[in-house]
Amino acid sequence: MGAIVEVHNLGMKYHSLNGEITALEHINLEVDEGEFISIVGPSGCGKSTLLSLMAGLLKPTEGSVIIGGRQVAGPDNQVGYMLQKDYLFEWRTIYENVILGLEITRTLDSHTRAYVLKLLETYGLSEFRDKYPNQLSGGMRQRAALIRTLAVNPQILLLDEAFSALDYQTRLAVAEDIYSIIKRENKTAILVTHDIAESISMADRVVVLTKRPGTIKKIYPIRLTCDRKTPMSCREAPEFRHYFNSIWKDLDIHF
Amino acid sequence: MNSNGISKEHLAYLRKVRMRKALILSLRLFLLVAVFALWELMARMKLIDPFITSQPSRIVNTIARLYQEGKLFYHTGITCLETVIGFLLGTIAGTLTAIVLWWSELLSRVLEPYLVVLNSLPKIALGPIFIVWIGAGPSSIIAIALTISLIVTILEVLNGFMSVDSEKIKLVRTFGANRLQVLTKVVLPSSYPVMINALKVNVGLSWVGVIVGEFLVSKAGLGYLIVYGGQVFQLDLVMTSVLILSIAAALMYQGVVYIERLLIRSGRHTPL
Ligand SMILES: Nc1ncnc2c1ncn2[C@@H]1O[C@H](COP(=O)(O)OP(=O)(O)OP(=O)(O)O)[C@@H](O)[C@H]1O
Ligand SMILES: [Mg+2]
Numbered sequence: 001m002g003a004i005v006e007v008h009n010l011g012m013k014y015h016s017l018n019g020e021i022t023a024l025e026h027i028n029l030e031v032d033e034g035e036f037i038s039i040v041g042p043s044g045c046g047k048s049t050l051l052s053l054m055a056g057l058l059k060p061t062e063g064s065v066i067i068g069g070r071q072v073a074g075p076d077n078q079v080g081y082m083l084q085k086d087y088l089f090e091w092r093t094i095y096e097n098v099i100l101g102l103e104i105t106r107t108l109d110s111h112t113r114a115y116v117l118k119l120l121e122t123y124g125l126s127e128f129r130d131k132y133p134n135q136l137s138g139g140m141r142q143r144a145a146l147i148r149t150l151a152v153n154p155q156i157l158l159l160d161e162a163f164s165a166l167d168y169q170t171r172l173a174v175a176e177d178i179y180s181i182i183k184r185e186n187k188t189a190i191l192v193t194h195d196i197a198e199s200i201s202m203a204d205r206v207v208v209l210t211k212r213p214g215t216i217k218k219i220y221p222i223r224l225t226c227d228r229k230t231p232m233s234c235r236e237a238p239e240f241r242h243y244f245n246s247i248w249k250d251l252d253i254h255f
Numbered sequence: 256m257n258s259n260g261i262s263k264e265h266l267a268y269l270r271k272v273r274m275r276k277a278l279i280l281s282l283r284l285f286l287l288v289a290v291f292a293l294w295e296l297m298a299r300m301k302l303i304d305p306f307i308t309s310q311p312s313r314i315v316n317t318i319a320r321l322y323q324e325g326k327l328f329y330h331t332g333i334t335c336l337e338t339v340i341g342f343l344l345g346t347i348a349g350t351l352t353a354i355v356l357w358w359s360e361l362l363s364r365v366l367e368p369y370l371v372v373l374n375s376l377p378k379i380a381l382g383p384i385f386i387v388w389i390g391a392g393p394s395s396i397i398a399i400a401l402t403i404s405l406i407v408t409i410l411e412v413l414n415g416f417m418s419v420d421s422e423k424i425k426l427v428r429t430f431g432a433n434r435l436q437v438l439t440k441v442v443l444p445s446s447y448p449v450m451i452n453a454l455k456v457n458v459g460l461s462w463v464g465v466i467v468g469e470f471l472v473s474k475a476g477l478g479y480l481i482v483y484g485g486q487v488f489q490l491d492l493v494m495t496s497v498l499i500l501s502i503a504a505a506l507m508y509q510g511v512v513y514i515e516r517l518l519i520r521s522g523r524h525t526p527l
Contacts, residue, residue, distance in 0.1 A: 055429055074431065081429035083422055091444045101430040104440065152430065 011062030041209030080154035341400025349408025400464030415449030
């Protein structure tokens, strides 16, 4: 199991008339295939920037990201991106929404269509395929958004606060749901979150960033003693509090 | 709500809603009839001078006379046709221009002040110029109607394009969408409601343009009948034309509303 994502000395500067903002500096990170990584950090420390660089939406001003042995130069089907909200298009049916990526990459054929239909079937959205997004619950919508991402069969999923638009209870359930799908589909995942508990409960490793310019402060390998590794049951593990407190201190949140 | 087990309270509620609807409709009709009846009555009783105010029975006669002379549909048809053409051209050209400006940020920045000036300019002032350039005929009238709706459409639609949620654009970009795909998959469909709204505004603006154009050109159409009637002091003709005009304008507006409904029902977009 080699590293599928390699981040080498990555740095990113933004330019505006007010000056130059260094969002990220000297980021080095390797993510193994099938691993689940959480990234936490203070507001504005460059978490979204890091994901955008990995997704090829931005060009780094320093260093590089290598995914599957190739340097990232632009958006690529190897990487799937989930945003804060589901952003299902209200003028498209669920089915039409899920095939959006296939349409854009012009890879919609009988093979990929069958794959999408299978995903919808497996994850209980078949009966909603001809419905419009506003006819679905928040959790179902998030599932549809994940299937839209999975449809182009990416190796790596980037989730940028993917659950934060949901209310707390839905959020727990959706995190559980999405986690199990990601594991079942055998994807590598990188999750950005503000929620320390969420980051610990889902991840194999938690990466803590410093405030801007964002650098890696610490990386915690998470070892929890719980029989079924699901985010919910992980929260019950005795070590959970210990990780929580350390990360809380690292983030150094003041009021 | 299941249809076979409606409760008594709900039935009563539904009846109340229906009654209210019927009441509103009958009051509306009553208002219309009352105004015309009062108008006719006052004219007959010589409380108002029908030479200046005209009166419903004279209007009916005028319509009949215009019809017999074959002028009714001729003038109405010309005005409607000019309006529809001006309206369609304004909407289509405006939307296309908005797309071009959305595509090239540089161009839109360069043209911004000019658009603002053109927008605040009363386009009717350009009427005589069009008549000199294109000639005193329907083309000039259509040109006036077009200019009136064009700039508003450009600004409205472009504004709609710009206010599309940037995260939606980011979403399609993560799939590697190019600019054309961003336009067709996100920006245009998101802006459907804005475009429909522009359509509604344009119907009204096109009527203004066409009537003013016909005032200036003075050859045919309802606008021509109105100016002509005014000049020869035939208020019957003026009132008749205004009445036909309001009916035609209302019908066209309903047409746009109907198109909007069709679009909503086909589920292509949600209402504003
Ligand atoms: N396009 C841009 N131009 C200029 N500055 C930017 C741009 N995008 C982000 N920034 C700045 O870079 C820094 C990092 O932004 P980023 O969105 O990556 O932070 P974040 O960690 O995701 O924040 P949050 O926790 O609020 O989501 C911020 O200070 C932001 O103001
Ligand atoms: Mg962010």
